[in-house]
Amino acid sequence: ELKPDVAEAWNNKGAALAKLKRYEEALKAYDRAIELKPDYAGAWYNRACCYCLKGDTTKALSDLKEAIRLDKTYKDMAKTDDDFKGMRDDEEFKKIVE
Secondary structure: OOOOOOHHHHHHHHHHHHHOOOHHHHHHHHHHHHHHOOOOHHHHHHHHHHHHHHOOHHHHHHHHHHHHHHOOHHHHHHHHOHHHHHHOOOHHHHHHHO
16 A cells, blocks of 8 residues: 555555556656655656656656756657657757757
8 A cells, every 4th residue: 555645655556557558657656745745856757757658748858847857867768768769859858968
């Protein structure tokens, strides 16, 4: 059972669900993690990955920007992360990770 007030637990639940391609459930878990800890860059990044895998580039880019604003290391991670493979040619994506 998850502790309802631990953002990291919700983020981990989201990651597990995303691996199972249960994206809607994963997004809800990431939402909860962000609700509990709005400055949790990892949850923003993971939610961006999930949105990208679902094909929602607008939300993916928005969340990726926030993750990078909170923690610059996510800029380099996004450049090579397979989850963003489908957005590599997107001009806004290129601007964000440059």
